[in-house]
Structure formats: structure tokens, C-alpha cells
Amino acid sequence: MNQSAPEAKLPSIGDYYSATQLRADRWSALREAAESLTRHGHTGKRGAKLVAEAEALLVALDPIERYWAFPGYTAFSHMKRMLGARTIPEFAFAARRVARALATGAYRRRAVPLTTGDADADVLDDDASLSPSDRALGRPYFEVIIVDHVSDAQEKWLRSSLLAMRRPEDNFAYEAVVVPSLEDALIGILFNHNVQAVVVRPGLALKSLNKLKILNNYLSRFGEEEDVDALEPGDYGPETCRLIAKVRPELDTYLVTDRSAEDIAGLDLGGCRRVFYNQEDFLELHLNILRGVNRRYKTPFFTALKEYSKQPTGVFHAMPISRGKSITRSHWIQDMGEFYGANIFLAETSATSGGLDSLLEPRGPIKEAQEFASRAFGSRQTFFATNGTSTCNKIVVQALVSPGDIVLVDRDCHKSHHYGMVLAGANVVYMESYPLDRYSMYGAVPLHEIKGKLLALKAAGKLDRVRMVLLTNCTFDGIVYNVERVMEECLAIKKNLVFLWDEAWFAFARYGPTYRQRTGMNAANVLRERLRSPEHAKAYEIQQKKLEGADDETLLKTRLLPPPDARVRVYATQSTHKTLTSLRQGSMIHVNDQDFKGEVEQSFHEAYMTHTSTSPNYQIIASLDVGRRQVELEGFEFVQHQVEAAMGVRRAVATHPLLKKYFRILTAGDMIPEEYRxxxxxxxxxxxxxWSDQWDIWTRDEFVLDPTRVTLAVGGTGYDGDTFKTRILMEKHGIQINKTSRNTVLFMTNIGTTRSSVAYLIEVLVEIARDLDELLDDASKMEKLGFERRVRSLVEQVPPLPDFSRFHDAFRSAGDTPEGDIRRAFFLAYDEDNCDYLDLDGSLRDALEEGRELVSAGFIIPYPPGFPILVPGQVISREILAFMRALDVSEIHGYRPDLGLRVFNDAALESAAEKHV
Known part of the structure; x- marks a missing residue:
């Protein structure tokens, strides 16, 4: 078979980031080849070439189709025979139906006939035109992997025996696919996003015979961590269950075994939901499979809200919009009712009206929905919030931090954390992220910086006051911490330290196997298990003997192990609405704190009551419930597509000759210094x-770059980031983005990003580059010099990012450690008599040159970059002044251009110092 023909049209296999993309493109190309054969025939030189094309595409698809129930390997093999027999019309019909059904998802809703003799062969293919209400009436579809090394006849019997148990009244529809080995099961669950359950039978083999490299890339993720070669055959089944739980914990597994109950009881079976002992009870297996999927499908609060909206109710509480009455009775706002539809108003109610549940004191469907979310995200407790992660951050800080407690804070974190420190009265130690001056952004806080601050506080006798470490993971620009290692080493210094991970932009990470290892909840669960193990206790004792009497420099260079009695205390706040499906401001707080019940629960409840509205929006709560259902059932698929979309952008910009002239996507090498890689x-x-091995990178490096964050350097266009965003992307092409820096713009793919969206983005960038080419072709010499000067200004003449200077002594405690009382400084500025305004280019500059110590009276937050460059009580340095003067952004929060920068006057600082003493 000639494989060169299709490769000339399509990217080579090595160019594909995922086998899913490869499969979709190969089926589309096969359909085109089959239709060409129908038009031109299979004889002659042209016909022979088309046949060779189709044969090569079938060869590429052969190892892939073994993991999917549709079209099924039996049907696929029949298509190969049809092409071999040159029955072209039948082959073309089948290829067209499969390609269409895969593109539209029609196979998920009905049987798709592949032979022209089928009675319903003329049924329209275009299921994509179905309305959302029509789709909602159908039964959700999924696939089940059966792991067993059997003959073709036995495989057919297994599939038919299980599928024969399906009934018309079943809530879900499913098909089964049989794979022979443990390795094939792992490939299948990582490749086939339709899989919701795995049945592991006793006859399975260990190794896969599939040698397609793009599929075996999935297996490389476990090569170093799992010694599967050492397994005995009797352990293949239990080990398969354990590994499935490690890779995709949301899936249901069922073990069929001939081993005794006593043997099985002592084994780690991961998330195995049921063990069947050497029996072929297919009805019971079928019912368990449906029950397991329904467990994730249930949405207690969304269902309750839907039922409430159907009830006839007389409204006599303080919500005129409830049931839509204030709208339907109006002569002037009917357009609002038409725009939003009836259901949103029928479901509008209050916790005090009865019939539903209270977010502040949940006992019914909200409580159950939060428990489901806890299961889905790997926490011990989960709490819903309807006013964003900003409020979640303040709740956690207020619940855990008392006035005078020391908190280590990522200095360029979201402003809600800084305000949370004010509310809690924390003494703040700001930690420095590594700067990326060239792109006007910060990276993340290195581990040696965190450990260094903790060791300094320990040396000063203040470790008992250190309460929390607060870090952003991942950062807005996509820098991701090695969460597990950070917590391990910090707990080695203070064993009951609390961690707050701001995962506002990282809620989706739980459902990507590569991502999951760097989430707060996953790392907390891994640590809890590890600290209980005898192996860890022994390793800790050995290290302690080795480090006895070690100085701080040695401790900084050593990967420290926490003591076995360390307490795992982890909180993560997530903006569900930012990266998953939820209405605006829908967020969650995930808790994995061993001391929550005994120490924190009451204060957490008080903080939650303080910041949560007594009239929360029920639509937001319902969307959080539904968003949880979605990620438990299809989060893996959507996250995979999200990553694939971003990787497609990276590849396009890296290889397109015109785009490379003006644009460059920043890589890990640009955004993460070498010592952290x-x-x-x-x-x-x-x-x-x-493509690089992403699993290896994410397993080893201190920092990694989230590939779904595509930071595009635009300095080469002569436009600064803000202008490129507003005038070029938004106004001219209708492309919306969130973040820019002086010379970059950030594109974020999400679970809703399609390949069409990516294609449009690439088209727009090519058009911009082409316009620049034409503009420069027609430009005069002086115009070209002006363009080059703008580019140099954006690419080379970038002001260095300032470090945090220090808190003024009036807001610091005694000693050499850097913590400051941000709360006292914040409220001192409430009295205008304590403040002066100084002009940046006049009185402020002159005062600094005279050697005066000037102290900021408020937060100064330029957009971009969007983090405070000054906080209340911070001494203003020359570097900060130089940075502010160099800024060319449209808004600086806290700065009054008409008055200048607000600073404390000398009298206020003297008075604050006296009161502090």
C-alpha cells in the first residue's frame, strides 16, 4: 500500500498532538477519497492512486479503531474488505456515513446503518441541526471497555451477552468495546473519551500489541512510576483497577475475578465499585453500570429547582420578579421576558420562601450537590459561592487567620488576597516571584524563596506565628507550581502550616491526568496517604540524621521531607465560571484539612456567613451543580479538546512563514528560567x-507552563498589547481576550473552544501579518524608521519590574523579618489629614531625590499587569517610581492623575510609630 499520497495532503502522524485529532482528520480524508473513487472509478492511473490513498488511510486508522465502539472493529474490517473487493459504491456509502456520524455525534443518538441495503439508509445524517430540546429528550450515550484476552468468537459473545441486557426503559444507552490487556485498557481510557465504565475480567493480558507511536505515548506517562512488568498474572486485574483510578478517578470499574474474597480484600482496587466472583451475571453487571453512571449524572439542586419551577405558586414575598409576574404584567419591559425566556423567572425564588434549600444552612439538595462536588474534585468538603472567587479567598483567609498571624503571600496575586489580609489583620510577608522584565510580567514564587522566608522566621523565633502560605496556581499567564513538593518542603519546616491555593483559573485541571497531579486537592490526598506509610517514616528518620546540625543554606538546597505527624491542611478556591460551565460568579471552595472539624469548622461557618449573601442567586447554584455533572461525565473529553486547540495554535504560529515574521508564542523557555526546568x-x-513529552515535564520541573495559555508576543507588529487587543482584535475582528502586557496578548482556550475558533484565530493573525507586510512595502523611509523605533521600544526598551521594597517601620514588628501590618496602614489612610498627594514627575520625584522616605497610603494597581505595585504601608522606592513613570497603560487603580500619588505625611507616620511601640 502506498502511504505517501495521503501524507502529502495531511500532516504526518508525528505532527499530531493527539490521536483524537488524527482519527477525526483521517476519517474526513477517507470520506473524500471514497467520494473521489465514486466519481472517477478505481481503474487507470488516477483510480489506482485513489485506491492507494484509501488503503493508506485505513492502515492509519486500523490500530485506532480497536478502542472505539463506533463504527466498531467488525464494521471497520468489513469496510477494508469492501475496498479490497473494489465494491466502491458500498465502501463510499459506509465511509460517508461513519465520517458524518463522527462529526455530528449522530451515533450517540441512534443506530447508524453502514450498508446500502438497510431499511433506514436514507435517513438524514444531519443530527447537528437538532434543537437543544430535541437533544435533551434523547438518552445520553457512553461506552464500556471490557478488558479480556479472548478469541474473536468469545469477544462477540461477551459484547452480545452484555448488550442483550439493555432495556427500553434504561436511562442511558451504551455500547461495549473489548480490549485484551492492561496496557490497552489504559490507552483506551486516555484515548476514548466516550468511556464511562471499565469491566476487568480474569483473562486479560499485560502488554499491548499495538505499536502505533501516537497511542503508545499515552503509556509513557506511567513507565517510570509503575513497574507493571513485575506483576504476576493473578494481579493484572486488581492492578488495572488501581491504575484506572489513578489516571481517571471519575470512571467506574468492575472486577470479575476467580480469586477468593480474602485475597481481594487486602488489595488496592482503586475506585472499583463492585467485585463479581467468577460468575457471568450480565444483568447485574448491566444494572451496576447504569447505576454508577447515574450516580454522577444526578444533579440534586438543579433537579429540585426544575421541579419547583413547575409548581403553581402564589407569590407573597419580596421578589416581584419571581414567577415573572412583574414582567408579564408590564407594558414596557416585555422585551426582557422575551430575551431571557420563562424558565429563568419561574425558577427565581428565595431561601426563606420554602420548597428549596438554603445556601447558608444547607440541609437538602444544596448540601447534597456540594457533597457531589466534593467527590468530583477530590476534596473532603466543598462549599458553593455565588459572588466569585474574590469572596471565596476572603472567606478562607478570615476563617483561618487571626490578627497578628503571619501569612506568606505571593506579592503579585489577585487583589482579593491583599484585601483579605486587611480584613483579617494579618502580618504579611510578601514573597517575590521571578520577574520576566522582557514581557512585563511576573512568573511564580520559587521554592527557595518560600523556604528562605520560613527559615528566616524560624531563626527569629516567629515560626509559631506563621499561619498560612498563599499562592496562585496557576497564574494568569499559566505558570503552574509543583504543588506537592512545595507543601512537602514547607511542612518539613512547620508541620501544621495551612496552604491556600488560588486555583481561580485551574478548576478544569482535575480532569486532565497530566494537570491533576499539580492541583491542591490531589496533592493533599497524595500527601495524606504518603505520610501514613512506613516507607516515608523510615526515609524521614534517615534524612533527619543526615541533616542534624545543618545550616540554612544546606536546608535550602535539600529536598526536605515532612515529619510523619505533619498535618495536611489545604484549601483551594476555584472560579468554576472561568474555566468550567457555570453562570458568572459561580465559584467553589474545596477543603482538605485534617484539622477542619476540630479547629476551623465554626470560624469557617462564621466567615462564610459574613461574606455570603442571604439572597444568593439560585440560578448560579444550579449551574454549579450542572457544571459538576458535566465534568464528571465529559470533563476528560473537553479538557483534552481544550489542550488540543491550544497546541494547534502553537504549531500553526511556529510553522507559518508569514506569522513568524511578526509574532511568536512564548514557550516554557521564555517564561520559566532554566534552573526551574x-x-x-x-x-x-x-x-x-x-512534540515534547508533556508528562515528563509536568512530573519533574519545579514550574511548568499550562499549554492552554497561549501568550503571543506582539511587539514585532509595532503595537503594544493593549492597542493590539482593543483596536485590532476586538474592534476589527471581534476576538475577545482578557489579559495583555506591554508587548504580549494572552489567548486562553477553554472547554468550549472549537477547532473552527482556532482556525479563525489563525486566519485573523495571518491577515494582520499580511496587512503589515503591505503597509511596510508602501511605507516611506521615515515611516519604516518610525515602525522600527516602535518595535525596539516594545521589544527592547522595557522597564524592569520593581521588587517589593519593604513595609515602613511604623507598620512592622521588631526584628529583622519583613512582615508588616497592612491593616493598620489601610485604615490609617481613611483620615485624609494623614495623607498628602505628590506628583510623579514633580514633588514625588524631588522628595525621593532629597532622600525622604515616602510611604504609600493605598493600593496602586496598574492594568496591565494587574497586580499591586504598592500596598498600604509600603515604602516607595526609586525603582517603583521609574516603573510607574514608564507605564503607558490606560488605568492605574488607586492613582489620581489630577492629584498625584497618595502618601502618608510625616506626622501620620510618627503617630503610627508611637502607637505601635
């Missing part, structure tokens, strides 16, 4: 080397 990998994609 143990893997040595600089980029996820290289035009010559292809």
Missing part, C-alpha cells in the same frame, strides 16, 4: 523535533 525542555512543540 529540570527536564531541560524549552517548548511543547518544535518545528524540527515535533
Amino acid at each position: 529540570e527536564s531541560g525542555v524549552t517548548s511543547y512543540y518544535d518545528a524540527e523535533l515535533g
Whole structure:
């Protein structure tokens, strides 16, 4: 078979980031080849070439189709025979139906006939035109993997025996696919996003015979961590269950075994939901499979809200809009009712009206929905919030931090954390992230910086006052911490330290196996298990003997182990609405704190009551419930597509000759210094080397780059980031983005991003580059010099980012440690008599040159970059002044251009110092 023909039209297999993309493109190409064969025939030179094309595409698809129930390997093999027999019309019909059904998802809603003799062969293919209400009436579809090394006849019997148990009254529809080995099961669950359950039978083998490299890339993720070669055959089944739970914990597994109950009881079976002992009870297996999927499908609060909206109710409480009455009776706002529809108003009610549940004191469907969310995200408790992660951050800080407690804070974190420190009365130690001056952004806080601050506080005798470490993971720009290692080493210094991970932009990470290892909840669960193990206790004792009498420098260079009695105390706040499906401001707080019940529960409840509205929006709560259902059932699929979309953008910009002239996507090598990249990998994609092993990078490096954050350097266009965003992307092309820096714009793919969206973005960038080419072709010499000067200004003449200077002594406690009382400084500024305004280019500059110590009276937050460069009580340095003067952004929160920068006057500082003493 000639495989060169299709490769000339399509990217090579090595160019594909995922086998899912490869499969979709190969089926589309097969349909085109089959239709060409129908038009031109299979004889002659042209016909032979088309046949060779189709044969090569079938060869590429053959190892892939073994993991999918549709069209099924039996049907796929029949298509190969049809092409071999040159029955072209039948082959073309089948290829067209499969390609169409895969593109539209029609196979999920009905049987798709692949032979022209079927009675309903003329049924329209275009299921994509179905309305949402029609789709909602159908039964959700999924696939079940059966792991067993059997003959073709036995495989057919297994599938038919299980599928024969399906009934018309079942809530879900499913098909089964049989794979022979443990490795094939792992490939299947990582490749086939339709899989919701796995049945592991005793006859399975260990190794896969599938040698397609793009599929075996999935297996490389476990090569170093799991020694599967050492397994005995009797352990293949239990180990398969354990590994499935590690890779995709949301899936249901069922073990069929001939081992005794006593043997099985002592084994780790992961999330195995049922063990069947050497019996072929297919009805019971079928019912368990449906029950397991329904467990994730249930949405207690959304269902309750829907039922409430159907009830006839007389409204006599303080919500005129409830049931839509104030709208339907109006002569002037009927357009609002028409725009939003009836259901949103029928479901509008209050917790005090009865019939539903209270977010502040949940006992019914809200409580159950939060418990489901806790299961879905790996926490011990989960709490819903309807006014964003800003409020979640303040709730956690207020619940855990008392006035005078020391908190280590990522200095360029979201402003809600800084305000949370004010509310709690914390003494703040700001930690420095590594700067990326060239792109006017910060990275993340290195581990040696965190450990250094903790060791300094320990040396000063203040470790008992240190309460919390607060970090942003991942950062807005996509820098991700090695969460597990950070917590391990910090707990080695203070064993009951609390961690707050701001995962506002990282809620989706739980459902990507690569991502999950760097989430707060997953790391907390791993640590809890590890600290209980005898192996860890022994390793800790050995290290303690080795480090006896070690100085701080040695401790900084050593990967420290926490004591076995360390307490795992982890909180994560997530903006569900930012990266998953939820209405605006829908957020969650996830808790994995061993001391929550005994120490924190009451104060957490009080903080939650303080910041949560007594009239929360029920639509937001319902959307959180539904968003949880979605990620438990299809989060893996959507996150995979999200990553694939971003990788497609990276590859396109890296390889397109016109785009490379003006644009560049920043790589890990650009955004993470070499000393924090143990893997040595600089980029996820290289035009010559292809794709890097993402699993290896995420397992080893201190910091990694979230590939779904695509930071595009636009300085080469002569436009600054804000202008490129507003005038070029939004006004001219209708492309919306959130964040810019002086010379970059940030594109974020999400679970709703499609390949069409990516294609449009690339088209727009090509058009912009082409317009620049034409503009420069027609430009005069002086115009070209002006363009080059603008580019140099944006690319080379970038002001350095200032470090945090220090808190003024009036707001610091005694000693050499840097903590400051931000609360006292914040409220001192409430009295205008304590403040003066100084002009940046006049009185402020002159005062600094005279050697005066000037102290900020408020938060100064330029957009971009969007983090405070000054906080209340902070001494203003020359570097900060230089940075502010160099800023060319449209807004600086806290700065009054008409008055200047607000600072404390000398009298206020003297008075504050006296009261402090």
C-alpha cells in the first residue's frame, strides 16, 4: 500500500498532538477519497492512486479503531474488505456515513446503518441541526471497555451477552468495546473519551500489541512510576483497577475475578465499585453500570429547582420578579421576558420562601450537590459561592487567620488576597516571584524563596506565628507550581502550616491526568496517604540524621521531607465560571484539612456567613451543580479538546512563514528560567523535533507552563498589547481576550473552544501579518524608521519590574523579618489629614531625590499587569517610581492623575510609630 499520497495532503502522524485529532482528520480524508473513487472509478492511473490513498488511510486508522465502539472493529474490517473487493459504491456509502456520524455525534443518538441495503439508509445524517430540546429528550450515550484476552468468537459473545441486557426503559444507552490487556485498557481510557465504565475480567493480558507511536505515548506517562512488568498474572486485574483510578478517578470499574474474597480484600482496587466472583451475571453487571453512571449524572439542586419551577405558586414575598409576574404584567419591559425566556423567572425564588434549600444552612439538595462536588474534585468538603472567587479567598483567609498571624503571600496575586489580609489583620510577608522584565510580567514564587522566608522566621523565633502560605496556581499567564513538593518542603519546616491555593483559573485541571497531579486537592490526598506509610517514616528518620546540625543554606538546597505527624491542611478556591460551565460568579471552595472539624469548622461557618449573601442567586447554584455533572461525565473529553486547540495554535504560529515574521508564542523557555526546568525542555512543540513529552515535564520541573495559555508576543507588529487587543482584535475582528502586557496578548482556550475558533484565530493573525507586510512595502523611509523605533521600544526598551521594597517601620514588628501590618496602614489612610498627594514627575520625584522616605497610603494597581505595585504601608522606592513613570497603560487603580500619588505625611507616620511601640 502506498502511504505517501495521503501524507502529502495531511500532516504526518508525528505532527499530531493527539490521536483524537488524527482519527477525526483521517476519517474526513477517507470520506473524500471514497467520494473521489465514486466519481472517477478505481481503474487507470488516477483510480489506482485513489485506491492507494484509501488503503493508506485505513492502515492509519486500523490500530485506532480497536478502542472505539463506533463504527466498531467488525464494521471497520468489513469496510477494508469492501475496498479490497473494489465494491466502491458500498465502501463510499459506509465511509460517508461513519465520517458524518463522527462529526455530528449522530451515533450517540441512534443506530447508524453502514450498508446500502438497510431499511433506514436514507435517513438524514444531519443530527447537528437538532434543537437543544430535541437533544435533551434523547438518552445520553457512553461506552464500556471490557478488558479480556479472548478469541474473536468469545469477544462477540461477551459484547452480545452484555448488550442483550439493555432495556427500553434504561436511562442511558451504551455500547461495549473489548480490549485484551492492561496496557490497552489504559490507552483506551486516555484515548476514548466516550468511556464511562471499565469491566476487568480474569483473562486479560499485560502488554499491548499495538505499536502505533501516537497511542503508545499515552503509556509513557506511567513507565517510570509503575513497574507493571513485575506483576504476576493473578494481579493484572486488581492492578488495572488501581491504575484506572489513578489516571481517571471519575470512571467506574468492575472486577470479575476467580480469586477468593480474602485475597481481594487486602488489595488496592482503586475506585472499583463492585467485585463479581467468577460468575457471568450480565444483568447485574448491566444494572451496576447504569447505576454508577447515574450516580454522577444526578444533579440534586438543579433537579429540585426544575421541579419547583413547575409548581403553581402564589407569590407573597419580596421578589416581584419571581414567577415573572412583574414582567408579564408590564407594558414596557416585555422585551426582557422575551430575551431571557420563562424558565429563568419561574425558577427565581428565595431561601426563606420554602420548597428549596438554603445556601447558608444547607440541609437538602444544596448540601447534597456540594457533597457531589466534593467527590468530583477530590476534596473532603466543598462549599458553593455565588459572588466569585474574590469572596471565596476572603472567606478562607478570615476563617483561618487571626490578627497578628503571619501569612506568606505571593506579592503579585489577585487583589482579593491583599484585601483579605486587611480584613483579617494579618502580618504579611510578601514573597517575590521571578520577574520576566522582557514581557512585563511576573512568573511564580520559587521554592527557595518560600523556604528562605520560613527559615528566616524560624531563626527569629516567629515560626509559631506563621499561619498560612498563599499562592496562585496557576497564574494568569499559566505558570503552574509543583504543588506537592512545595507543601512537602514547607511542612518539613512547620508541620501544621495551612496552604491556600488560588486555583481561580485551574478548576478544569482535575480532569486532565497530566494537570491533576499539580492541583491542591490531589496533592493533599497524595500527601495524606504518603505520610501514613512506613516507607516515608523510615526515609524521614534517615534524612533527619543526615541533616542534624545543618545550616540554612544546606536546608535550602535539600529536598526536605515532612515529619510523619505533619498535618495536611489545604484549601483551594476555584472560579468554576472561568474555566468550567457555570453562570458568572459561580465559584467553589474545596477543603482538605485534617484539622477542619476540630479547629476551623465554626470560624469557617462564621466567615462564610459574613461574606455570603442571604439572597444568593439560585440560578448560579444550579449551574454549579450542572457544571459538576458535566465534568464528571465529559470533563476528560473537553479538557483534552481544550489542550488540543491550544497546541494547534502553537504549531500553526511556529510553522507559518508569514506569522513568524511578526509574532511568536512564548514557550516554557521564555517564561520559566532554566534552573526551574529540570527536564531541560524549552517548548511543547518544535518545528524540527515535533512534540515534547508533556508528562515528563509536568512530573519533574519545579514550574511548568499550562499549554492552554497561549501568550503571543506582539511587539514585532509595532503595537503594544493593549492597542493590539482593543483596536485590532476586538474592534476589527471581534476576538475577545482578557489579559495583555506591554508587548504580549494572552489567548486562553477553554472547554468550549472549537477547532473552527482556532482556525479563525489563525486566519485573523495571518491577515494582520499580511496587512503589515503591505503597509511596510508602501511605507516611506521615515515611516519604516518610525515602525522600527516602535518595535525596539516594545521589544527592547522595557522597564524592569520593581521588587517589593519593604513595609515602613511604623507598620512592622521588631526584628529583622519583613512582615508588616497592612491593616493598620489601610485604615490609617481613611483620615485624609494623614495623607498628602505628590506628583510623579514633580514633588514625588524631588522628595525621593532629597532622600525622604515616602510611604504609600493605598493600593496602586496598574492594568496591565494587574497586580499591586504598592500596598498600604509600603515604602516607595526609586525603582517603583521609574516603573510607574514608564507605564503607558490606560488605568492605574488607586492613582489620581489630577492629584498625584497618595502618601502618608510625616506626622501620620510618627503617630503610627508611637502607637505601635
